[in-house]
Amino acid sequence: MLFVPGTLHPVTDTVSHADITGLAAGVRACDRAAIGQAITLVESQRPADAAPAQALLGKLLPYTGYAHRVGITGVPGVGKSTLIETLGTALTRQGHRVAVLAVDPTSALHGGSILGDKTRMTSLANDPAAFVRPSPTAGELGGVTKVTRETILVLEAAGFDVVLVETVGVGQSETAVADMVDFFVVLMLPGAGDDLQGIKKGILEIADLIAVNKADGDNVERAANAARDYQLALHMTQPASPTWTPPVITCSGLTADGLETLWDHVTEHRRLMSASGELAARRADQRVRWMRSMLTERMRSRLATRAQDLLADLEDEVRADRLTPTAAVDRLMAAFDASTDA
Numbered sequence: 001m002l003f004v005p006g007t008l009h010p011v012t013d014t015v016s017h018a019d020i021t022g023l024a025a026g027v028r029a030c031d032r033a034a035i036g037q038a039i040t041l042v043e044s045q046r047p048a049d050a051a052p053a054q055a056l057l058g059k060l061l062p063y064t065g066y067a068h069r070v071g072i073t074g075v076p077g078v079g080k081s082t083l084i085e086t087l088g089t090a091l092t093r094q095g096h097r098v099a100v101l102a103v104d105p106t107s108a109l110h111g112g113s114i115l116g117d118k119t120r121m122t123s124l125a126n127d128p129a130a131f132v133r134p135s136p137t138a139g140e141l142g143g144v145t146k147v148t149r150e151t152i153l154v155l156e157a158a159g160f161d162v163v164l165v166e167t168v169g170v171g172q173s174e175t176a177v178a179d180m181v182d183f184f185v186v187l188m189l190p191g192a193g194d195d196l197q198g199i200k201k202g203i204l205e206i207a208d209l210i211a212v213n214k215a216d217g218d219n220v221e222r223a224a225n226a227a228r229d230y231q232l233a234l235h236m237t238q239p240a241s242p243t244w245t246p247p248v249i250t251c252s253g254l255t256a257d258g259l260e261t262l263w264d265h266v267t268e269h270r271r272l273m274s275a276s277g278e279l280a281a282r283r284a285d286q287r288v289r290w291m292r293s294m295l296t297e298r299m300r301s302r303l304a305t306r307a308q309d310l311l312a313d314l315e316d317e318v319r320a321d322r323l324t325p326t327a328a329v330d331r332l333m334a335a336f337d338a339s340t341d342a
Contacts, residue, residue, distance in 0.1 A: 038056060072165065083259070101165045179289055185262070190219040224250060241278055244269055
């Protein structure tokens with residue numbers, strides 16, 4: 001649903017060129033209401049909103065691409081929200097404008113989401129130089145909404161030069177967020193060195209930095225020991241970039257210790273990757289993967305729509321073990337091809 005900036009009345013029928021132009025202007029002026037309305041539009045699952053959303057993004061696209069895009073992941077309880085609030089507040093004090101996309105878990109049964117990050121980041125949410133947006137995952141792999149990439153574009157067009165994307169971090173494929181950011185931070189807990197064998201190799205391979213969080217109080221020594229273990233583990237992996245070797249640091253979102261070092265690594269990584277041309281190449285590859293992901297989703301949706309009844313029958317056949325999954329897919333694709341030819 002699209003809302004015209006400056007009003008509370010939804011435009012539910014046709015969306016005019018003036019509506020989109022006005023909304024784009026509001027985003028460019030960093031009008032918080034307009035930003036929220038723009039994100040709501042690009043997040044909308046209503047078919048009628050698809051064209052207006054793309055028209056809006058087309059107007060905003062020339063003003064995007066300049067922000068630091070940083071993904072932050074870690075298991076529940078590792079302190080992501082506390083670290084992000086402390087880091088974000090420090091960055092706004094330095095003159096940065098910080099946007100946070102706090103991706104919330106969506107219930108697989110009911111579709112509802114917690115949407116609690118604004119209450120867990122109260123200081124940052126009330127900072128005039130920051131914008132915190134909780135966003136339901138809608139069951140997306142890796143805890144990232146299908147439209148998170150487009151939301152990043154809206155925020156960049158609004159002038160936010162730092163975009164932090166917090167993921168659920170519950171064992172799903174974190175490559176989803178790594179594929180839309182420039183720098184990927186993996187937070188670890190102190191004292192977790194004993195569980196080193198349980199670390200997924202894939203996480204180490206896509207991390208641009210590993211930070212052992214909660215390195216405060218009695219945890220300082222444990223965090224240092226864990227950092228050494230993770231550093232050894234990284235030596236057994238091949239860095240994704242010939243330009244960058246992922247560092248391992250200790251930090252505390254509670255006391256802010258180590259966060260300046262963390263941000264120094266982010267900026268140094270950007271400098272090196274920009275100079276080598278890898279940053280531009282990485283973003284280009286991300287856009288292509290984004291296109292392919294959207295194509296897969298659109299084809300799946302169209303297939304389900306055109307062969308809905310057949311799909312249900314075939315699922316019953318497979319469930320009853322009267323038909324193999326491969327044979328069922330062959331029949332489904334044949335029906336889809338026939339409907340396309342017609």
